[in-house]
Amino acid sequence: MTLTRKHIWILTTIVGISGLNQGLLLPLIALLLEEKGVSSTVNGLHATGVYIGILFASLFMEAPLRKYGFRPLILGGGLTVTLCLLSFPLWDSLLFWFLLRFLIGIGDQTLHFATQTWITAYSPAGSRGKIISLYGLFFGIGFAVGPFFLPLLAIHSALPFLVSAALSLAAILTIFLLENQYPEKSGIETYTIRSTLVRFKKVLALAWAPLLPAFGYGVLEASLNSNFPVYGLRIGLEVEKISLILPAFSIGGIVFQLPLGIMSDKYGRRKVLLTVFALGTVLLWIMGMAETSFLALFFCFFLFGMLLGSAYSLSLAFMTDSIPKQFLPAGNLLSGVCFSFGSISGPLICGAFIQYFQSFSYFHFLSLFLLAIFLGLAKKPAPKPESVQK
Numbered sequence: 001m002t003l004t005r006k007h008i009w010i011l012t013t014i015v016g017i018s019g020l021n022q023g024l025l026l027p028l029i030a031l032l033l034e035e036k037g038v039s040s041t042v043n044g045l046h047a048t049g050v051y052i053g054i055l056f057a058s059l060f061m062e063a064p065l066r067k068y069g070f071r072p073l074i075l076g077g078g079l080t081v082t083l084c085l086l087s088f089p090l091w092d093s094l095l096f097w098f099l100l101r102f103l104i105g106i107g108d109q110t111l112h113f114a115t116q117t118w119i120t121a122y123s124p125a126g127s128r129g130k131i132i133s134l135y136g137l138f139f140g141i142g143f144a145v146g147p148f149f150l151p152l153l154a155i156h157s158a159l160p161f162l163v164s165a166a167l168s169l170a171a172i173l174t175i176f177l178l179e180n181q182y183p184e185k186s187g188i189e190t191y192t193i194r195s196t197l198v199r200f201k202k203v204l205a206l207a208w209a210p211l212l213p214a215f216g217y218g219v220l221e222a223s224l225n226s227n228f229p230v231y232g233l234r235i236g237l238e239v240e241k242i243s244l245i246l247p248a249f250s251i252g253g254i255v256f257q258l259p260l261g262i263m264s265d266k267y268g269r270r271k272v273l274l275t276v277f278a279l280g281t282v283l284l285w286i287m288g289m290a291e292t293s294f295l296a297l298f299f300c301f302f303l304f305g306m307l308l309g310s311a312y313s314l315s316l317a318f319m320t321d322s323i324p325k326q327f328l329p330a331g332n333l334l335s336g337v338c339f340s341f342g343s344i345s346g347p348l349i350c351g352a353f354i355q356y357f358q359s360f361s362y363f364h365f366l367s368l369f370l371l372a373i374f375l376g377l378a379k380k381p382a383p384k385p386e387s388v389q390k
Contacts, residue, residue, distance in 0.1 A: 003122045008131060010174050011115045014074065016138035017171035018111055021081060021164050022050075023146020025104070026225075028160055029088075029097065031150070038094065044226065044347065049098045051340040053105020058333045058340075061113050062196050065329055070118045071180040077110030078172030085165035089158035109336055116332045120320040121183055126265060129317045133261025136313030140257060144250045184325040199330035207322040207331060209377050213273055213315035214335045216373045218342020219350075220308060223366070224249060226347040231354050231362045241294045248301035253309015260310040261317070269318035270377065276307040276314075277374040281367050283307065288361035308370075312339060 026047065033043045065073055084100045084107065116135070123131040152159040204211070225246065232242040264272040283304055290296035312335075319331050353365050 003119065003131065007118070007122075007178060008134065010178055011119060012134050012138040013174065014078065014171045015112070015115055015135055016142040017167050018078075018081070018108060019139035019142025020146045020149075021085065021104075021142075021168055022108070023143035024149050024160060024164055025085075025101075025146070027147050027150060028153070029101070031153070032157065033094075042094075046094070046098055046101070048344055049101030050105040050108070051344050053102040053107075054109040054336055054340045055105075056102075057106040057109040058113075058337050059196060061110060061333055062199070062329045065114060065117065066183060069180040069182045070114045071175050071178060073110050073114035074175050075172060077107045077112075077114065078168060078175075080104070080107030080110070082165050082168045082172065085161050085168065088161045113329075113332055113336060116316065116335070117183055117329050118181065120316065120332060121325060121328050122181075123320075125321070128320060129261040129264035129269065129314070130258065131261075132313045132317045132320075133258045133264075133310060135316075136261075136310060137254060137257040140250060140254045140309065144247065144254060183329050196330065196333075199327060200334055203319075203323055203327050203331045203334050206327075207319045207334075209379070210269070210315055210318035210322050211334060211338045212373045212376045213277070213311040213318070215338040215342040216277075216370065217308065217311035217315070218339040219346030219369065220311070220342075220366070221346075222343040223346040223350040227350040227354060227362065230351070234354070234358075235291055237292075237294065237297075245294070245298050245301050248298050249305035249309065252302040252305025252307075254305075256306035257310045257313065261313060264314055264317060269314055269321060273311070273314055273318060274374065274377050276311070277370055277377065280304060280307045281370040281374060284363045284367035284370060288363035288367065291361060291363060 030043055030047070033046065038046075061073070081104050084104045087100055088097065119131060119135055120128070149160050149163060152163060228246065229239075229242050232245070233239070237245075260272060260276070283300060287297060287300045287304070290300070316332070316335055319335060320328065323331050350362065350365065353360075354362055357365070
């Protein structure tokens with residue numbers, strides 16, 4: 001079976017609303033905690049609750065998916081997020097909110113794992129890049145739209161949560177328009193944490209290179225949003241200019257998400273990924289030499305978003321090409337794990353670099369990081385799925 005237009009639009013719409021929730025929740029909670037006098041360090045650590053939830057859920061997702069199918073997991077994940085959003089206004093507690101963020105991480109991982117696996121498992125190889133890019137495009141648009149709901153705080157502090165929960169529920173209920181389906185069977189009857197880890201090892205042996213861009217994108221997205229504002233202030237940029245520069249990356253990613261996916265269908269995922277990471281490495285080095293110029297940084301951030309804003313969706317498509325279908329659930333879980341590790345480690349490593357290596361440009365450091373990923377992609381082409389012992 002292949003995906004119909006109905007499948008694509010419903011699944012991408014659900015993912016788009018999920019992106020909106022994430023795009024709203026990050027700055028919303030950060031602002032509310034800042035107003036309460038919570039330190040920036042605690043504020044940043046608090047945000048890791050989502051990623052910890054994602055990593056925790058990754059160990060337990062494969063068995064429920066194979067037993068119950070795609071639709072129940074999407075519904076369960078979406079309802080978990082909705083209930084958590086409704087719960088934020090109930091109790092103003094730092095620990096309670098961290099627990100809710102942890103549960104949102106579990107819900108988001110469940111939803112994204114099921115939608116990603118459904119899309120990757122049933123999309124035809126000839127248009128897989130285009131379809132997965134649509135997935136990334138809708139998430140990116142939702143993530144970019146999310147912060148526009150922040151002014152609702154002026155009406156009531158609970159209103160952004162309530163509106164986000166209502167949109168989430170409305171999107172999730174559309175899943176009932178699709179019949180439930182299941183991933184391809186692997187011939188394994190029992191699924192435990194140990195067996196999941198064994199399949200993780202097999203996927204890594206096959207697709208370690210295709211998973212590198214997912215990790216890289218996690219580092220870039222989290223670091224640019226967390227570390228660049230701090231670095232920008234230290235090199236003399238004004239807050240207003242920083243707030244204009246940052247969205248340029250997201251806008252660039254939205255603009256070029258679909259074209260890069262189509263190009264990867266035509267020319268191959270590896271070639272496109274090598275090209276964008278090579279150009280991104282050069283562009284970051286140029287940014288380091290022109291980092292005090294607002295116009296240069298704004299333009300470069302936009303170009304950088306055009307190049308690397310599709311890294312996760314291209315990584316997903318490349319991974320799907322590189323492993324047998326029965327390993328796709330484990331592969332999709334690992335993609336989320338790699339992204340989460342990048343999102344957690346990126347701000348920590350880059351923050352330490354900014355603090356202890358003040359004579360070296362932050363952008364040059366990121367450039368070297370992208371170069372390392374480029375070399376990893378160039379070192380060894382992904383093996384053919386047919387070569388794997390099942």
